[in-house]
Amino acid sequence: MDNVLILGAGIYQVPLIKTAKRLGYRVIVASIPGKYPGFEYADEVSYTDIRDKESLLELARDHNVKAVLTAGTDVAISSIGYICEKLGLPGINEDTGLKVTDKIAMKEAFRDGGVATARFEFVNLDDGIDEAMKVAESIGYPVIFKAIDSSGSRGITKVFEPGEIEGALQNIRENTRSERYLIEELIVGTEFGTQAFVQDGQVVLFMPHGDYLYEGDTAVPAGHYVPFGTTSMEEEARKETQLAIQAVGINDGAANIDAIERDGKVYIIEIGARAGATCLPELVSARFGIDYYDLIVRKALGEHVDVPSECLDVNVCAMLLCPDRPGVVSAVHLPEKVADTVTEVTCDRAPGAVMRHFRVGPDRSGHVVASGASLATLERDVRDAMRGVVVELEAGDCESWIMPAWVELDDE
Secondary structure, eight states, X not given: OOEEEEEOOSTTTHHHXXXXXXXXXXXXXXXXXXXXXXXXXXXXXXXXXXTOHHHHHHHHHHTTOSEEEOOSOSTTHHHHHHHHXXXXXXXXXXXXXXXXXXXXXXXXXXXXXXXXXOOEEEEEGGGHHXXXXXXXXXXXXXXXXXXXXXXXXXXXXXEOSGGGHHHHHHHHHTTOOSSEEEEEEOOOSEEEEEEEEEETTEEEEEEEEEEEEEESSSXXXXXXXESOSOHHHHHHXXXXXXXXXXXXXXXXXXXXXXXXXXXXXXXXXXXXXXXXSTTHHHHHHHHHTSOHHHHHHHHHTTOOOOOOSSOOSOOEEEEEOOXXXXXXXXXXXXXXXXXXXXXXXXXXXXXXXXXXXXXXXXGOOEEEEXXXXXXXXXXXXXXXXXXXXXXEETTSSEEOBOOOGGGOOOOO
């Protein structure tokens, strides 16, 4: 039985693990130790940091793996590119792995590839607050301060005035290993994301999606919905996405793109060489009538896959369970009955797990997915299902969920 190496054992890697096993492969999961759900489904576990390229390369070589992949995180992507290039495996190469995880390399690739993106400059952390203020003023407020090597909205702060710079720099220091960081123009417009699947260098599946945002230090996706945008916006976004995947060198596999539209123009914020998190693969599956994880695994193994050219006429949405307080879980109760539109209700935190107040995507505690009706109906059904998830905490109270404005609907 051939081996597949999956980097990461979190909730976003579990569907990949299950899919690879269903396809008949023996799955090795690499991750640092912890209470990660992927360990339960792995055929073999390696307690290896997914950023430790050399140790992972040795692991992959010793097991003669046929593919290395992940989903929902950028942390492992550089290692995947390194391993695939060294072993001649299908997938991204080392240069692409750098360009999609190092924001300096990414922005330079965008500039060189003619991709529409925000104005930017890179700054040395050691240059301190005075240099940061000078650069921010040259670009023009508002701006975004970004750690160049982070993911999950860590190390990112919107800055509207000079007095906020010190806090933004502290956020970067707490979330980076680099000596440099990025200051870029904050384009005020309509933020959205897209999921793309690339085959032979061409975008063959494309799904723009709206984002339900939680406003913390920055806008953090707490859910998504489809359809989103106009036909002209989708065409513009697809054009810029094609330029972006060429600029960073993604030839095959899933891509996750953050974008913003202003006055009819689409700007690419970032691109990742992996499927998105926050239930996005599930929404792609529902929207196109496919098993998206199946496509991802088969493509990582080097197969040519059949991809539908058109989506289904179906609305889809998903929402994260976002805890409103920290605590240790003592019991979890899922709703006994949900609307027919609701296809999935999960809680990721078993008894003994630690809940964190929601600030970034990894703080999630579960999700709800629905499809088939109008978006207004789906939103209401998701809201009701969310409220049916009860998590008891050891402190004696019950967890409740941060509800963005879209779910605070009047009952009818």
